Amino acid sequence: MRLALRESQPTWRTFLLAGIALLITYLVTAGLIRWAGANPFSAFELMLTSPLKTSFGIGEVILSATPIIFTGLAVALAFRAGYWNIGAEGQFLIGAAMATFVGLHSNNLPGGVAIPLMLIAAAVGGALWGVVPAILRVRFGIDEVVTTLLLNPVAALVVAGLLNGPWRNPETQFPESARLPKQTDMPTLIPDTRIHLGFGIAILLLLIVWFVIARTPVGLKLRAVGSNLKAARASGVNVSRILMGAALSSAAIAGLAGGVEVSAVSHQLTNGISPGFGYTGVIVATLAALTIPGVLLVALLFGDLTVGSFTASRILQIPSTVGEVVQAVLMVSVISVLVFRKYSIILRVKAPQ
């Protein structure tokens, strides 16, 4: 038995495989849900569909999907170039800190100036946090998986240091920054929901990255470097430039996510500003098979599952961690099944005579 490369990869097959993965997830987790004392079918129904039945629910789904659209996009972009950026978490935190810094010093700047400044600072901060691993990889061939990953706890310590030191809340003395001035709050995108402008930025960025990868000369080179670096180099592609560009853009997007989170949701820097958005981004990008539209779909599905599993746990009296189990099983089954997007199984090469 072996795997063979398929000649083409039609879109319908991806959807078929995603359906199969969902079915496998259901079969695997049904027993667990029954054990927790609920009907698996209604639990799945609640988890998947209940948030989509009200406009408030949809708003909540989009709100919880927004940060992981950014981080998923950041990771997918780097991975497509074969640059394994596992540092979106740290880049997110530094982005958030940079935005907070600008916000704290924005004095009486109007929001129209202060917010863009915060976002630019966040993106630059993320990129700066990503630049050292990128140089180490491109110049010296040092494995970026290790360096980007190890910088994540460093970033968390930088944030903790700021919050316990210079940025400690002067009123409450808690290790969290003061609330940023009101005018630095990101406006909502749709009135009467919590969907903020950050979602619009995420979608815009997603479209740009999608077009760049799929339809531009740089994107073609990036895909070539990502799938066969040696062949890309032999074809005359400037591999270092592509890797560097992908690494820094990826880190900048992750940093921007941190800025958006500060400006739109938390309005202050806290130690818990990221419940692992960077790592979830790796999962989202992987589940999306590194396709950019896939990132949007998976991030929304994760948002849906997050909101839905709260509802399910409230109504069915099952632990909300069941939702996390479902997400984890979904990840394993999708990743296994997506292999068949590019490869087919050949059971027996040829019977011997």
Next chain:
Amino acid sequence: MRIAKSFGPVKALADVTFAAQSGQVHALLGENGAGKTTLMRILYGLTRPDAGTILIDGSEANITSPRVARNLGIGMVTQHFALVGPMTVAENLLLTEPGNGVISLQKARAHVRDLSSEFGLEVDPDAIVEDLPVGGRQRVEILKALSHGCKTLVLDEPTAVLTPKDIDSLFSLVQGLCKDSGLAVVFISHKMHEVLQISDEVSVLRHGTIVSTQRNFELDVHQLTQLMVGADDPNLEVLVGAKSPQTPAIAQLSAPKATVLSVRDLVISRDGVDRVDNFSLEVRAGEIVAVAGVTGNGQSELVEALLGLHEPTLGEIEVNTINVVGSGIRGRRTAGMSGVSEDRHQQVVGELSVAENLALTDPSRFASGPLLSRSAMTASAEDKIAQFNIKSSPGQSAGTLSGGNMQKVLLARMFDAKPSVAVVAQPTRGLDVSSTAQVRAELRNRAKDGTGIVVISEDLDEVLQISDRIVVIYRGRIVGELASDTATTAELGRLMAGVA
């Protein structure tokens, strides 16, 4: 043994028959791609033959896996050692037969000592494998193969990694194994001197068939070269004859053309060894210069240096009078030189489409505004597909192409840049007859249009058929230069064998 094996339309092996006898060394001699590795894989159960049988002591053997092969008394030592570096020799041997329950290192050590005294093979059971020199590690591999009651020992290119001193001790070991322990040894190699030194019988494998099996004393280096690279081909004279009228036209009848490539005093050192030594070459517009030689005489290193995959240690490479050393692949391309190296899979991105691979060298050509125009890419790919007779569609993943079609994609892309110098390594290796003919015709046509072409090849037919001039490389040095219309195969063979 009678074996046939084919991959796709290309027959890797056709009706190969040879016999190894106990107490003797049987050498299998052949160029890269002649089918040696496939044959070896079949013997060791890693690949199944499409037809044919393997007889061991007169009874038919069905070798389905390496384990079966070992149980049948076949031992194999490949170029790539399968040893665990941080472990001791005894532990490595234990790994092949850990058994059940508690392992006894004491017994394993004793086993190693028994084996080494039985076969006269000096190995310290407590030595850490990664601390051993290459020759020592190879002895451990041989010991491993012998530890399973091996009766037929297959050595695949065993001298490739060894120093001359190690080679001598390997040879005396192999002779000892044959004479004293009665083993049959199959010695796979492309090095004629070694084959003549060690073997009792020599089979020459060429394009998947055994072209000759003879006793060692009936052969000399010169004969072997001809057998190996194909000077015995009855079609050869016809091919050379047919080419003659058109060839001199370019080199001689017209006024001397400009020099497009000038290589001066090139030295390429790897691990302290000069793989290419003082290599100089001039190529004029419109001529094909072949660099001929037996595998492993510095050709791969030369190609890498010419194409910019690895910069040379010393020397100059001038393309259109511009020195391109240090400018990498892209610098050379800008100066007007591009090429196709040996390994196609390191030049084609398998997961991208044929059209995308063709566009990859300079995709901005197909940009309209910031976006790539897919229709322009497809149209250009369709042109190339028709022009080079590539059997594929523009949207097909390049990784699914056959070797011949992949090669044509690479040639199409190379000539697309309108280079003044094209460097092509092993242009037809592994290609079927019709692709081979097409590729050679294409190279001739491009030369006629004024491109200076360097062909690095081990195939004597090819060298004589398509080139205007031949330089012969031996141990990294040019040992002779011949005009192909007056060159004789005998002369070439002698030069390639290093017999000055």
